[in-house]
Amino acid sequence: MENLKAEDIEKWTGIAIDYGLKILGAIIIWIIGSWIIKKINKGIAKVMAKQDYDQSLQKFLLNLIGWGLKILLILAILSQLGIETTSFAAILAAAGLAVGMALQGSLSNFAGGVLIMIFKPFKIGDLIEAQGELGVVKEIEIFTTKVVSPTNKEIIIPNAALSNGNITNYSTEGKLRVDLTIGVSYDADIKQTKEVLLNVLTSNPKVLKDPAPSVNVSELADSSVNFAVRPYSTVDDYWDVYFGITEECKIALDNAGIEIPYPHSVEIHKEA
Template sequence: MEDFLETSQDLLFLYAPKVITALLILFIGLYAIKIIIKSSRKLMQKRGVDITLQKFLGNLIGWILKVLLFITVISQLGVATTSFAAIIAAAGLAIGLALQGSLGNFAGGVLIMIFKPIKIGDFIEAQGESGTVKEIEIFTTKLNTPDNKEVIIPNGALSNGNIVNYSTEATRRVDFTFGVGYDSDIRKTKEIIFNVINNHPLILKEPATAVNLSELADSSINFFTRAWVKKEDYWTVKFDVIEQTKEALDAAGIDIPYPHRVNINKTE
């Protein structure tokens, strides 16, 4: 029993300072990492670095510093860094195979940063989802959908798939199709549609608006209309023009065909 107590005391005196020092290094290191990341972001802001790249580099710097801190803490506890490096090297293949997806996502994040197909604030469509880019992290990209849901897309899939970026260009084209009855006057219908569009304050004068007879359908003649707007006005104009055109056609007595249901089971 005395030998056990003496051995315990020896181990306590031997390892207690190392454990305390390691904990101090850990807490101080984590605090220092926060300061470094914050300072690096301020520096990038002063240099005018894009906000998307700021956040990505901030996350990357944080991960690298935390790994270095972990190695430092482990070495302080008496684990030889050479042995630790050998363990990492031996396990590297297994880890690489297990984390193929994560490594692919990391590579995808790097590619997004290099080629910049998207940035924070862009409204995009990718991987079957649509939304505003909220954040591009090391492994994933976060979108906010129009109905305020958060969608997380792996960077690997995002960088290797098709991306539709609605925010790249300053203007967008709004397309409409209006169908009217075969008895309607073509010139009068076109004039009404033109008037609605030309009187809308958010529709651009250049490029010019186009209204063309596009199809002789089964129950209607269809007019295809193209108008150009600023990208931020797209949905406002689309909803306004549809409503105002319907009202204008009704006021002019121009019929908009729709399916009619006939009840054939009439009783005498």
């Protein structure tokens, strides 16, 4: 009986030492692994800060990387404790596949949002044209981008479509050319008309001096000689220049006695 008890004690002592060492190893792995994860996150955060990534993207990616590394750390600890981790990996893979299939559209929008935030084809405040919409970028989110149209309507564009389509960014260069067409009568003096129109452009304070504005004959139409009036402005002043120059050209041409043609109708009366 005493021998049996001694054997039991020796057996349980051996088991306790074995599991104690495994638990101690798991604790050491957890401490070292957590320290490494923190260092990795700090390093990635510094790289993102240097690349000037969007704050929301930084937080999301850091959380995603952090959780991924923690899952790997937990699997390593379970393996250290002698627990079979193959089934856990299979369950995680199956769950990831199921979630991916269920959220296919959302994940494509998420991927598009990540690409937009990394490559930065535009930023908040830029005037862009994409997916048939024109407006100023109000907010860039993970799944969608919000744009405010010239009529002050908020337009929400999915990032998947936005990242895969053509994007025209009018703000990148900081200057926009305003395209206007002004028609005058065939009786008008071309040189005088150009001088009058160019004077309007150079007198407007919102028209940029560089690049210099230009006025050129663009078309000999059916009832008018058309002039291509091309002032440049900042993005913020675009509409002010567009509407202001149109009005000022009409007034200046009237003051100079230069006729702007308009449609004429001829009535023919046939007498019996």
